[in-house]
Amino acid sequence: MIRKEIVERIEGEARVDYEIEEDKIAFAQISFPHFRGMERILEGAPAHDALMITPRICGICGHAHLMAAVRAIESAYAAAGSPIFITPKAHALREITLYLELVQNHIKWFYLTVIPALQPLCTETLPKTSGAFAPVALSNRILALFAGQAPHSAYAIPGGVTCDPSELEQNQALGMLEELEKLLVSDLLGTNIAAYMEIQNLEALTALSGDFSYIINEMEKNGLQGIGQSHDRFLVLGEHTLVSPAKITHTTLRMVDNDKVSEDDTNTFAKGGFTYGKNALYKGMFFETGPMARAMARLDPLIKNIHRRHKDALITRIAARVHETVLLITEIRRLLRSLDLEQESFRAPMPISRLSAEGVGIVEAPRGPLIHRVKLKSGIIERYDIITPTQWNLAHGTRENPGPAQRALMGANPHHSDIIFRSFDVCSVCTTH
Amino acid sequence: MNIIWLQGVTCNGNTHSFLNHPHLATLLDHFTLIHHPVLPCAHTLRAVMEKDLPCDILIIEGAIQDNLNRADHDVLGRIIHYAAKANHIIAAGTCASFGGIHRQIDPEHIGGLVFQGDESSGPLMAYRDKIINLPGCPIHPEWLANVLLSLRENRTPKTDALLRPLSLYAYLVHNGCLRNEYFEWKVDAKHFGTKEGCLYYEQGCQAPYTHGSCNKILWNGVSSKTRAGTPCLGCTEPTFPKRNLFETLTHMSIPATMPEGIPKRTYLTVSGVAKSFHIKRLESPLIPKKSDA
Numbered sequence: 001m002i003r004k005e006i007v008e009r010i011e012g013e014a015r016v017d018y019e020i021e022e023d024k025i026a027f028a029q030i031s032f033p034h035f036r037g038m039e040r041i042l043e044g045a046p047a048h049d050a051l052m053i054t055p056r057i058c059g060i061c062g063h064a065h066l067m068a069a070v071r072a073i074e075s076a077y078a079a080a081g082s083p084i085f086i087t088p089k090a091h092a093l094r095e096i097t098l099y100l101e102l103v104q105n106h107i108k109w110f111y112l113t114v115i116p117a118l119q120p121l122c123t124e125t126l127p128k129t130s131g132a133f134a135p136v137a138l139s140n141r142i143l144a145l146f147a148g149q150a151p152h153s154a155y156a157i158p159g160g161v162t163c164d165p166s167e168l169e170q171n172q173a174l175g176m177l178e179e180l181e182k183l184l185v186s187d188l189l190g191t192n193i194a195a196y197m198e199i200q201n202l203e204a205l206t207a208l209s210g211d212f213s214y215i216i217n218e219m220e221k222n223g224l225q226g227i228g229q230s231h232d233r234f235l236v237l238g239e240h241t242l243v244s245p246a247k248i249t250h251t252t253l254r255m256v257d258n259d260k261v262s263e264d265d266t267n268t269f270a271k272g273g274f275t276y277g278k279n280a281l282y283k284g285m286f287f288e289t290g291p292m293a294r295a296m297a298r299l300d301p302l303i304k305n306i307h308r309r310h311k312d313a314l315i316t317r318i319a320a321r322v323h324e325t326v327l328l329i330t331e332i333r334r335l336l337r338s339l340d341l342e343q344e345s346f347r348a349p350m351p352i353s354r355l356s357a358e359g360v361g362i363v364e365a366p367r368g369p370l371i372h373r374v375k376l377k378s379g380i381i382e383r384y385d386i387i388t389p390t391q392w393n394l395a396h397g398t399r400e401n402p403g404p405a406q407r408a409l410m411g412a413n414p415h416h417s418d419i420i421f422r423s424f425d426v427c428s429v430c431t432t433h
Numbered sequence: 434m435n436i437i438w439l440q441g442v443t444c445n446g447n448t449h450s451f452l453n454h455p456h457l458a459t460l461l462d463h464f465t466l467i468h469h470p471v472l473p474c475a476h477t478l479r480a481v482m483e484k485d486l487p488c489d490i491l492i493i494e495g496a497i498q499d500n501l502n503r504a505d506h507d508v509l510g511r512i513i514h515y516a517a518k519a520n521h522i523i524a525a526g527t528c529a530s531f532g533g534i535h536r537q538i539d540p541e542h543i544g545g546l547v548f549q550g551d552e553s554s555g556p557l558m559a560y561r562d563k564i565i566n567l568p569g570c571p572i573h574p575e576w577l578a579n580v581l582l583s584l585r586e587n588r589t590p591k592t593d594a595l596l597r598p599l600s601l602y603a604y605l606v607h608n609g610c611l612r613n614e615y616f617e618w619k620v621d622a623k624h625f626g627t628k629e630g631c632l633y634y635e636q637g638c639q640a641p642y643t644h645g646s647c648n649k650i651l652w653n654g655v656s657s658k659t660r661a662g663t664p665c666l667g668c669t670e671p672t673f674p675k676r677n678l679f680e681t682l683t684h685m686s687i688p689a690t691m692p693e694g695i696p697k698r699t700y701l702t703v704s705g706v707a708k709s710f711h712i713k714r715l716e717s718p719l720i721p722k723k724s725d726a
Contacts, residue, residue, distance in 0.1 A: 006504050008478045009471060012445070013503055033502065036442060037538040048679040052666055056534050056570065059446030090626075108452070112471055129473050130458050137453045141653040148661030149652035150453065151446045151571050155663045157679065162625045162662035166720055172655070342722050345662075346626025 003414065009113070010426040014394070020414055027399050028409045028417075031267075031275035038433040042384040047073050047352050047376050050384065051154045054372065057386070057433045060108070062151050063101040063143070064365035067094060068372040068386075070156040071361030073352075076376050077158065080357035082350045089343035090160035092335045095241050096173075097147045097155075098363065099328045099335075103180075104139040104150075105366035106291070106325040107132050109425050110188075114318060115215065117419040122218045127211040131187055138180045142332075145169045145176075160346035165339070173336050181329055188212050189326065196326055200301040202309065205319070212322045219315050228314030228420040230408040234293035235282055235392065237261070237371065238364035242331050246297040247282065251307075253297065256282070258360065261371065263387060267396050279403065280391035288312065288404040289368025289392040290425070292320035300327075314408075317423045352379040365389050367425050386433055393424040434585060435487040437515055438469045438525075441508060442535040442543060443495025445470065446571035447526040453653055454574035463585055464490075481515075482506035490584060491519040492577075496528040496535040497556055498543045509556055516560045521584050522546070523565050525577060530566040530595075531671040548595065551671035566596040570668035575650045576601050595671065597644065605693055606640035606657075606665045609648030616641070619708045620715045625662060628719050632664045633688060637680045639667035641692035 003018040017029040038057050042050055050069040055062030074084045086094075111132035119126050140150035146163050147153035155162045163169075181193060189196050190210030199205055206217050219225050234248040237256060247254045260283045267273035279286075287293070292312060295303035302323055306316045361372045368389030375383040395403030402410060405424045412420055438448075448470050454460060466474035467488060468481045476486055482504045493512060501508045516522055524546050527533035531551070532544040540549070546557040547564055557564065567576050580598060583590050590598035607613070615621070615631040622630030632638035640648075643665050647657045658665055667673050682689040691700050718725050 006479065008504070034442075036535060041534070041537040046677045046680075049674075049676060052674065052678050053534065056444050056446065059444045059449040059571065062444070062446065108471075116473070133452065133457045137455055137457070137653070140453050141655055144653035144656045144661075146661065148656050148658040148663050149647075151449050153661070153663070154658070154666065154678075155661050157625055160626050164626050164628045164662060166628070342724070344626060344724075346624060348624050 005417075007421060007426065009116075010422065012427070014426050016417070016421060018409070018414065018417060023414065025409050025412045025414055025417060027402070028406050028421075029274070030277070030394055030396050030403070030405065032277040033275075035276040036433060039384045039386060042381050045381050047355070047374070047379050047381055048157070050372075050374065050381065051157060054386070055152050055154065058427065059151050060105055061101060061365050061367070061370075061427070063098055063147070063153060064363050064370050065372070066153060066156050067098050067363045068361040068365075068370045069374075070094075070158060071363065072359045072372040072374045073158045073361070073376075074359070075361055076355060076357040076359030076374060077349055079359055080355055082355075084159055084347070084349045086160045086347070087343040087345070089340055090345055092339055093146050093161050093163070093165070093345075094156055096332050096335050097143045097153070098240075099242075099332050100139045100143040101150070102366050103325055103328050103332075104136045106321050107135050107139070109366075110211075110215075110318070110322055113422050113425065114419070117422045118215065118218065118224070121224060121415065121419065122222050124218060126218065127187075127214065131211060135180055135183045135188075138176060138183065142173050142176045142180070145173050157346065158352070159349045160344065162346065164345045166341065170336060170339055170341065174333065177329065177333055177336065184326070184329065188322070193326065193330065197330070201305040205302065216315065216319060219318075224416070224419075225310055225315045226313050227412055227416050228317065228408045228423055229311050230288055230404045231286060232312045233285065233287045234296045234312075235287035235289050235369065236293050236297040236364065237362050237369035239362070240364055241335065242327060243294045243297055243364060247287070248293065248296045251296070258362065261387065263391070275396060277394065277396065278391055279395035279397070280387050281395070286395050286397060286401070286403045286407075287392060289389050290321070290366070291324040292317050293368060294324065294364060295320040314420060314423050352376075355379050367427060368392055388427065388433065390424075390427045394426055434463070434489040435465045435467050436469070436490045436492060437467045437481060437486065437488045437519075438492040438494065439481070439508065439512055439515070440470055440503070441493060441495030441497045441501060441529065443526075443528060445494075447494040450571035451525075451574045451577055454578055455654060460578050460581070464581065470494075479504040482511050485514075488515045488519045490521045490523065490581070491515045492523045492525050493529040493546060494525045496532050496543045497546060498535075498539075513556065516557055516563070519563065521565065521589075522557065522560060522563045523567060523577070523580060525567055526572045527568040527570045527668055527673055530568040531673070533568075533570060534674055537674065548671055551595070564596055565590060565592060565598060567601075568597065568669045568673075569645060570666075570673060573647070573650060573652065576646075593644075597669070601646050601650075602644040602669065604644065604646045604649055606643045606645045606647045606659070606669075607692070608646075610640055610657075610659045612659060615715060617707065618710070618712055618715055619704050620712070622662075627662065629715070632659060632662070633681065635681050636664045637678050638664035639675075639690070640665035642690055643667045643670055645669040
């Protein structure tokens with residue numbers, strides 16, 4: 001039996017055709033029906049226009065696109081023998097605002113995506129989705145102190161950042177961050193950050209009183225803790241203060257080589273297929289990316305403890321993402337305090353009109369690695385190529401070699417399809433850029 | 434009042450910008466969300482597409498594209514269906530208003546509700562009288578909230594020729610910019626990453642000829658592009674996006690586009706006088722750094 005579904009309430013729209021055999025999902029064909037052609041409008045544009053256009057690929061993770069774009073152009077400068085050294089202050093500001101975008105993303109996902117999808121499977125009434133509103137608006141407000149606005153800032157530019165904050169913005173940010181932390185402590189965590197950071201196993205986590213542990217407990221009570229296991233292979237490609245690139249298979253960490261990343265378009269309409277989504281692969285294999293991958297790469301004690309019991313199941317995926325929110329807040333505070341405002345915000349690089357080179361920019365976006373590749377001729381974009389996180393997680397393989405989300409769905413109870421699918425936080429608008 | 438929020442070709446940026454409204458839950462208490470792409474609402478997209486649901490205010494996010502299907506139905510057909518029913522239609526963001534970024538890909542087949550760039554035409558011309566354009570890439574949450582509250586009080590906002598409410602778009606982004614004094618005295622920003630200097634002369638700032646209240650109703654309650662040292666990119670105008678956005682196009686070192694409504698000769702006279710003075714305070718850093726000593 002084939003059950004066709006159009007998945008709404010994600011970023012954009014996806015279509016899943018579930019093949020159901022003996023009350024189990026035997027296979028799931030995932031397709032993305034829309035196309036926008038963002039790479040095409042970049043061709044022929046001056047390089048800096050990528051800083052404005054690429055964030056508009058995605059309303060929820062546009063800042064990650066901005067960071068990937070600026071890294072790509074700066075990497076082209078390095079390739080041309082004219083490397084750009086941004087100040088530690090500019091680097092810290094870029095990390096702070098990127099992390100704030102991750103925070104609002106994670107909170108939206110937990111309250112607006114995960115909770116409504118879990119509700120039909122749980123006996124108790126789950127926390128209200130409106131729990132997202134205040135922390136989301138506050139994260140974006142802190143982001144805007146430096147980046148001018150959220151969504152769709154364009155404040156990172158080859159050579160640094162456009163803003164030059166004073167102690168005022170630094171203090172405002174620290175004050176608002178304290179407010180944000182208070183909200184998370186009272187609603188999400190149910191304990192203060194210092195106590196939370198001591199937690200290293202699932203028992204201690206489930207003993208808390210916030211929305212996070214409530215959801216974990218509800219999953220256990222309703223027999224959902226083991227569902228949604230995938231390949232148990234993870235990939236991190238972006239270099240950040242909180243995580244470094246790594247490939248993890250069978251809990252073994254290995255270095256990665258970005259040249260081993262490839263795209264496969266054999267399922268796309270252009271090749272007579274059924275989707276606009278291309279697959280992203282590393283050494284020809286599918287990997288899961290995002291907060292769980294980053295937790296494994298960081299050797300995070302709490303997530304490794306949950307992983308030891310449930311592997312890469314839904315429960316680990318959810319816990320990793322909420323847990324990362326707390327780590328991000330702590331790291332944002334450290335970076336804010338470390339800002340040396342005496343440093344320059346921007347150092348003018350060689351005029352871009354003299355730049356003819358190729359560059360690659362990789363950042364860890366909320367859902368995993370985001371890759372921008374650019375080819376410039378005299379400062380004009382000749383080619384722009386983007387690989388988004390959803391191309392990793394929602395890659396479309398075969399029954400024998402399924403993509404990560406497909407693998408997690410195969411063998412599952414059909415009633416669990418929605419929450420498993422959504423646990424990968426599908427971003428259709430990114431995929432079909 | 435019943436709201437249906439539908440999407441054309443979009444990045445979801447207007448949806449997410451609206452979520453930043455500081456009193457979202459209170460605001461939404463005044464309305465019934467029949468459908469919204471992300472927020473809790475009464476009906477699924479499929480139901481909106483297949484049934485005839487109540488709709489007083491139709492909000493469209495994203496550009497209109499021929500033959501765009503969502504939930505197995507032609508989106509434009511359903512937009513027209515609800516447009517006929519609704520008392521008011523709001524184009525949320527630049528794409529729905531004028532076509533915006535997504536129009537660049539295929540200007541023949543992608544555009545706004547009643548504008549293709551600045552040309553007045555489009556699939557909803559029959560309902561033009563009901564339309565309020567709220568351009569901005571993305572929309573500012575307070576701008577949308579403001580219009581929703583007006584409509585709830587049965588007040589229809591006064592609009593300009595591009596159907597933008599005057600209370601929000603009569604201003605220029607330039608109004609309220611912290612760098613105004615540098616503009617008056619023609620002191621340019623030496624480079625990016627400074628608190629001082631005007632971004633209109635070299636960094637491509639379009640604020641002096643872009644309509645919007647970005648520096649009156651601040652973004653996220655705290656800032657704006659120009660306050661963060663980023664040039665205004667002109668995102669509320671039908672000409673958005675232009676190219677080469679971080680550089681000012683000049684003719685004989687004079688910005689090619691004059692501030693809104695200022696004749697070139699007037700501008701040259703005033704700026705010639707202003708430039709002849711050297712005002713030490715405006716040429717010094719606001720907060721000196723050790724490296725400035």
